[in-house]
Each structure stands twice: as C-alpha cells, then as structure tokens.
Amino acid sequence: MRRPTLGWWYTATGASRERRIIGTAVGIGLALLFPLINSALGLGWEAKAVPIALFIILALGLNVVVGFAGLLDLGYAAFFAIGAYTIAFLTSAQSPIPWVAEGNQVNFFIAMLISTAVAAVFGVLLGAPTLRLRGDYLAIVTLGFGEIVPLVIRNTPEVTRGTQGMNPIGLPQLPGVSFGADPIPWYYLIVAVLLLSVVMTSRLRTSRIGRAWAAMREDEVAAASMGINLVTTKLFAFSLGASLSGFAGSIWASYLQVIAPEQFDFSVSIFVLCMIILGGLGNIGGVIAGGLLLGGVDRILFEWVSGIIHGIGEAINNQDLQFMDVSRSRLLFFGVALVAMMILRPEGLFPSARVRAELHAGDESEGAVEQERAVVVDVER
Amino acid sequence: MGGWQIDLFLAAVMIGITNGAFIALIALGYTLVYGIIELINFAHGDLFMLGTFVCLSSLTLLGFGTEVGVIGTPWLALFLAMVAAMIFCGLLNVLAERIAYRPLRRAPRLAPLISAIGVSFIFVNIGLFWQGPTPRRFPDLLPQYDFVSQLLGLESLIRFTFKDLFVLSLAIPLMLGLAWVIRSTRMGKAMRAVAQDTEMSLQMGIDVDRVIAFTFLIGGVLAGAAALMYGLYNNNTSFTLGFTAGLKAFTAAVLGGIGNVTGAALGGFVLGLLSALTVTYFGGQWENVGVFSLLVIILVFKPTGLLGQQVGEKA
Numbered sequence: 001m002r003r004p005t006l007g008w009w010y011t012a013t014g015a016s017r018e019r020r021i022i023g024t025a026v027g028i029g030l031a032l033l034f035p036l037i038n039s040a041l042g043l044g045w046e047a048k049a050v051p052i053a054l055f056i057i058l059a060l061g062l063n064v065v066v067g068f069a070g071l072l073d074l075g076y077a078a079f080f081a082i083g084a085y086t087i088a089f090l091t092s093a094q095s096p097i098p099w100v101a102e103g104n105q106v107n108f109f110i111a112m113l114i115s116t117a118v119a120a121v122f123g124v125l126l127g128a129p130t131l132r133l134r135g136d137y138l139a140i141v142t143l144g145f146g147e148i149v150p151l152v153i154r155n156t157p158e159v160t161r162g163t164q165g166m167n168p169i170g171l172p173q174l175p176g177v178s179f180g181a182d183p184i185p186w187y188y189l190i191v192a193v194l195l196l197s198v199v200m201t202s203r204l205r206t207s208r209i210g211r212a213w214a215a216m217r218e219d220e221v222a223a224a225s226m227g228i229n230l231v232t233t234k235l236f237a238f239s240l241g242a243s244l245s246g247f248a249g250s251i252w253a254s255y256l257q258v259i260a261p262e263q264f265d266f267s268v269s270i271f272v273l274c275m276i277i278l279g280g281l282g283n284i285g286g287v288i289a290g291g292l293l294l295g296g297v298d299r300i301l302f303e304w305v306s307g308i309i310h311g312i313g314e315a316i317n318n319q320d321l322q323f324m325d326v327s328r329s330r331l332l333f334f335g336v337a338l339v340a341m342m343i344l345r346p347e348g349l350f351p352s353a354r355v356r357a358e359l360h361a362g363d364e365s366e367g368a369v370e371q372e373r374a375v376v377v378d379v380e381r
Numbered sequence: 382m383g384g385w386q387i388d389l390f391l392a393a394v395m396i397g398i399t400n401g402a403f404i405a406l407i408a409l410g411y412t413l414v415y416g417i418i419e420l421i422n423f424a425h426g427d428l429f430m431l432g433t434f435v436c437l438s439s440l441t442l443l444g445f446g447t448e449v450g451v452i453g454t455p456w457l458a459l460f461l462a463m464v465a466a467m468i469f470c471g472l473l474n475v476l477a478e479r480i481a482y483r484p485l486r487r488a489p490r491l492a493p494l495i496s497a498i499g500v501s502f503i504f505v506n507i508g509l510f511w512q513g514p515t516p517r518r519f520p521d522l523l524p525q526y527d528f529v530s531q532l533l534g535l536e537s538l539i540r541f542t543f544k545d546l547f548v549l550s551l552a553i554p555l556m557l558g559l560a561w562v563i564r565s566t567r568m569g570k571a572m573r574a575v576a577q578d579t580e581m582s583l584q585m586g587i588d589v590d591r592v593i594a595f596t597f598l599i600g601g602v603l604a605g606a607a608a609l610m611y612g613l614y615n616n617n618t619s620f621t622l623g624f625t626a627g628l629k630a631f632t633a634a635v636l637g638g639i640g641n642v643t644g645a646a647l648g649g650f651v652l653g654l655l656s657a658l659t660v661t662y663f664g665g666q667w668e669n670v671g672v673f674s675l676l677v678i679i680l681v682f683k684p685t686g687l688l689g690q691q692v693g694e695k696a
Binding site for chain 2: 072143144148151330331335338340343
C-alpha cells in the first residue's frame with residue numbers, strides 16, 4: 001500500500017513525527033503572524049525580516065547543493081547576482097536590451113521565472129565541466145566563478161552600468177497589493193516563496209533523486225555501482241541550487257530597487273554557508289533555524305549591542321565606546337563560529353539524524369540511523 | 382594600441398618576474414601544506430597580509446614608518462622587520478594549525494577547509510582592527526636606482542630597478558634554502574615521508590604532529606619574508622590584500638602542480654608573467670578575472686598542473 005507522503009516530517013515516525021508536525025505548524029504560524037507580533041510588541045523589525053527571510057531561501061538552495069549532494073559550493077552568490085541582473089535586464093529602464101529600455105518592461109513574475117531559468121542554465125554550465133573534480137577542488141572552482149561574475153559585471157559598464165548599479169527595477173504587480181517602500185507585502189511574498197522552497201526541497205530529499213544525492217555524498221563509487229548516474233544527479237543538484245539562488249536574486253533586486261556588483265561578493269556566499277553549517281547541513285528545519293540565528297545576529301543583535309555600547313560610552317563620556325561599531329567584528333564572529341562549529345559540533349546545532357550518524361560513526365547510539373533507514377525503506381515501497 | 386611594441390612587452394615581463402617571486406613564496410606555503418595534509422590552507426593569503434602589517438608596525442616602531450627625512454636605506458631596520466614578520470607569521474600559522482586544523486585531521490575532507498575559511502575571516506578582522514579599513518602606505522625605503530637607464534644609459538619603457546634586484550636576490554635564495562631543507566635535512570626527509578604515507582611514517586617513529594607543525598612554520602616564515610618584499614615593492618598594503626594575494630598564490634600552486642615544491646616556484650613566476658601581461662594588454666581591471674579564469678581552467682582541464690604531483694619529491 002502506498003501511504004500519502006506529507007512532507008519533510010515524513011521521514012520521522014512516532015513521537016518525533018508528531019514533534020515535527022507541531023514544529024512545522026508553529027513555524028508557519030509564527031512566520032505568518034510575524035508582522036502582527038512585530039507591531040504589537042513595537043519591535044520595528046519588519047524591514048529586517050525581509051532580508052533575513054530572503055537569505056533563508058538562499059540557505060535552502062545552498063543546502064540542496066552542500067547538505068544533500070555534498071558538493072561544497074563557495075561561489076553561490078554568483079547565481080544570486082545572475083538572477084538579480086537578469087531581472088534588471090528584463091524590467092529596468094536602464095536595461096541594455098533596447099526593446100526593454102524603450103518601455104516594454106517584462107511582467108515581474110514572468111521575469112522572475114526567466115531569472116530562475118537563466119541561473120539554472122548557468123548552474124549547468126558551471127557544473128558540467130567541474131563534476132569530475134574532488135571536493136576541495138570543486139570548492140575552489142566555484143569560488144573562482146563566484147569572484148569572476150561580480151568582476152565581469154563591474155568591468156562591463158556598457159552592459160551592466162558597472163559600479164553605478166542598475167536602478168530602478170520592475171516591481172511585482174498584484175491586484176489590491178502595492179509593492180513599494182512598505183516591507184509587509186514583500187515579507188508575505190518572500191514567506192510564500194520560502195514555504196514553497198521548503199515544500200519543494202523537503203519533498204526532493206526523500207524522493208528518488210534525494211536518496212541518490214545522499215548515496216553519492218556518502219560514497220561516489222558505491223553510488224555509481226548501484227546504478228546512479230553521477231553526472232545527471234550532480235548536475236541536477238547544482239542547477240536546482242542555482243535556480244533557487246537566481247529566484248531569490250530576482251526578488252532581492254526588485255525589493256532593493258538598485259543592484260551593484262559589490263552586493264554579490266564572496267562574503268555573501270560565506271554568510272549563506274555559515275547559516276547552513278551553523279544550523280545543520282542537510283536538515284531543513286536546522287537550516288531555517290541557522291538562517292534565523294545568523295540573520296538575527298547580523299541584522300538585529302549587532303545593532304542592538306552597538307546601541308548599548310554607545311549608551312555606555314555616552315554615560316561615561318568615552319569617545320571610543322560612543323562610536324564603536326560592533327558590526328565591524330562580523331567577520332571575526334563568522335570566523336570563530338565556523339572554526340568552533342567544525343571542531344565542537346560539525347553536524348550543526350540542529351542536525352539531521354543521518355548527518356549526525358555520519359559524523360559520529362561509532363561513538364553514538366545507532367538508534368537514529370536505524371530509524372531513518374527504516375523510513376527510507378518505507379518510502380521506497 | 383598601435384603596433385606590437387617589444388619594449389612594452391619586455392617591461393611587462395620584468396614586472397611579471399618580480400611579482401612572480403613573491404607569489405611563488407606564498408604559493409610554496411600552500412603547496413607544502415597541501416602536500417603533507419591535503420588541506421587548502423585558505424587562511425594563508427591573510428597570514429601574508431598580517432605579515433605586511435607586522436613589517437609596517439615594526440618599521441614605524443623603529444622610526445621608519447615614513448621615508449620622509451630618512452637618508453639612505455635603513456638595512457638593519459628592514460632586516461629586523463623581516464625577521465619579525467617571519468617569526469610572527471611562522472608562529473601564527475603553527476598556532477592556527479594547532480587550534481583549527483589538528484583536531485580535524487580525521488574529520489571529513491571538507492571540515493578542515495571550512496575551518497580554514499573561518500581562520501581566514503578571523504585574520505581579516507584582526508587586520509581590520511589593527512590598521513583600519515583604508516589602505517595603508519608602506520614606506521618607500523629602497524634606493525631609487527634603475528639599472529637600465531642609469532647604468533646602461535638606455536631610454537625605454539623597460540625598468541630593472543634596485544627594488545627588482547632586492548626582491549629577486551631575497552626570494553631566490555629563500556627558495557633554494559627551502560629546497561635544501563627538504564632534500565638534505567632530517568626534518569625534510571621526515572616531511573617527504575609524511576607526505577607520502579602518514580600512517581607508515583607514524584609506525585616508523587616519525588613524530589607526525591611535529592612534522593606537520595614544522596611545515597606550517599616554514600610556510601608562515603616564507604609568507605612573512607614575502608610580506609616585506611611586497612610592502613617595499615608596492616608601497617601599500619590593506620586588510621583586503623590577503624584574499625586576492627592568496628588566490629593568486631593558490632592558482633600558482635595549482636598551476637605548477639599542487640604538492641610539488643618546484644612546481645609552486647615555477648607556477649609563481651608563470652602567474653606573475655601572465656598577470657603582468659594581462660594588466661599591460663587588457664587593463665588592470667581584468668587582472669583578477671584573468672587569474673580566476675586561469676584557476677578554473679587549470680582545475681577543470683589539468684588538475685595535476687604543469688609538473689604534476691611527483692610522488693616522493695613532493696613535500
């Protein structure tokens with residue numbers, strides 16, 4: 001008998017399944033009610049929630065590449081840039097395409113789909129020649145690609161307007177909703193896309209291709225000898241990750257209304273990587289938690305701590321403290337987080353049972369693996 | 382662009398060779414570490430950046446923070462600054478190995494790489510706190526003497542200045558010294574053994590941890606020496622220097638065949654030439670595009686590099 005598959009909690013059974021269903025429901029509820037909570041408590045976080053939610057979409061996409069398929073991608077921001085510039089080319093009055101610049105701006109949602117597709121094509125173009133490479137070489141190639149894209153954008157001002165950036169970029173048109181300076185419609189648009197990404201990636205994880213990714217990640221030779229086509233499996237992971245990044249890039253461009261090459265440098269790729277490593281590679285709930293945590297630290301906590309330090313500085317009349325900017329130590333913070341996570345808890349704060357079992361083979365009870373393995377067999381039926 | 386000018390080309394070649402010398406020194410640090418523990422030491426470029434800051438700070442401390450009012454070249458101060466940078470970079474590299482890489486020696490391959498990225502970020506932030514976000518001027522302390530125009534009396538675009546001579550006459554002996562250490566000393570022999578087979582070396586009584594720490598020490602020392610040369614040659618430094626310098630050097634190491642010491646030195650000079658030619662013929666803004674494209678192309682089409690991995694020779 002074929003049981004209906006319900007989503008990412010499906011891999012769990014019994015109490016842990018119930019916990020996941022409740023956790024998901026609470027998560028969706030909180031995400032939808034956030035603007036109300038925000039205004040009720042007077043937090044003023046609505047403008048900060050938009051980038052945080054958007055970066056979680058990026059993290060979900062990178063999680064497919066790194067967490068599911070085990071391919072370390074250090075140039076993920078390149079696809080983000082490609083998505084953003086594609087939508088700018090299609091909808092901006094400054095577009096290098098004469099037909100668009102003359103006033104025939106493409107509808108936002110169509111342009112968004114085209115951006116997604118273009119990013120996916122670039123994912124395949126980069127993926128195809130690099131698939132034979134070992135893990136760390138692949139990481140460096142993606143890093144090189146991630147650097148080349150913003151540099152080329154910067155160096156071709158006749159097409160991309162270089163460091164001046166492109167502005168304005170087409171806005172989404174929905175009946176009854178106006179997208180503009182108010183972040184709330186943007187928030188709901190991004191949360192809708194986020195939920196869609198969660199459903200998509202979680203369904204993929206337990207699908208045939210998802211299991212192929214896991215097999216490949218653990219042992220390529222064994223996976224190939226079991227009949228998995230490594231080329232198409234890797235390419236699919238790469239292009240899916242790229243398309244999610246391009247998708248996020250198109251919304252980001254429209255939200256910011258101006259894009260420039262500096263927004264897509266190496267630190268963006270690493271920021272997203274930090275999110276998924278911190279949260280737990282391969283585990284969607286963990287990735288979201290990691291994204292919330294890092295985004296919160298980066299956009300809310302740093303500012304808050306800076307405010308407190310400035311307050312202390314004013315109180316004791318200390319110039320250094322008054323003008324100290326805590327966000328200058330964000331690299332230090334990310335660096336220490338990466339090293340500490342690798343040494344102390346390489347599986348992340350909220351790991352998936354399978355990854356935890358891989359990293360602690362032998363020194364932990366096998367119960368979790370057994371449970372997951374049983375369910376994988378279950379899904380097969 | 383006009384016709385093809387031979388002296389423009391030769392001028393670019395000269396710049397390329399000198400730049401290649403310190404790229405090669407940094408590349409050696411990548412290749413030594415990769416040869417022995419198969420780790421891409423992502424933080425190495427940023428270690429080099431901190432090295433330039435040590436040089437700048439020591440020169441300032443000795444009273445030569447700016448060339449204004451300085452008559453002649455303060456050789457002793459330069460020597461002390463270089464020694465300080467060599468010691469600092471060597472020890473910092475050993476410390477990073479001890480804290481961030483050694484606990485991960487048995488972890489999955491990508492764990493130490495991610496840890497190295499973390500270390501790199503820590504170094505960058507230390508640099509930012511140390512010298513601030515704006516590029517810093519490095520004192521121009523070497524004699525301004527151009528051998529081509531002043532000694533030979535030729536008027537052309539080609540320059541072979543005292544600075545070039547200084548860089549080459551420091552870098553080449555350092556590389557030969559490294560080759561000697563690897564070939565002829567007890568520690569060098571141990572390094573080659575560990576690179577070839579870590580398990581077996583352990584059984585033969587080699588203190589593998591010490592050999593690895595020593596490898597990181599040498600890599601750091603070379604980066605420290607390169608830091609002084611870079612500062613005196615280019616007369617500027619910045620906390621963002623490490624990323625590009627590191628990637629250039631890594632490209633050089635891969636170009637020569639990563640893990641191969643001779644290859645890294647060769648790769649450094651070849652890369653220096655290529656990037657100087659790119660700057661001359663396409664403009665400075667395309668230099669890094671050229672370097673990164675070269676990196677991607679080599680890794681994709683010939684990951685073993687020019688000389689390949691010579692097992693037994695690599696260290």
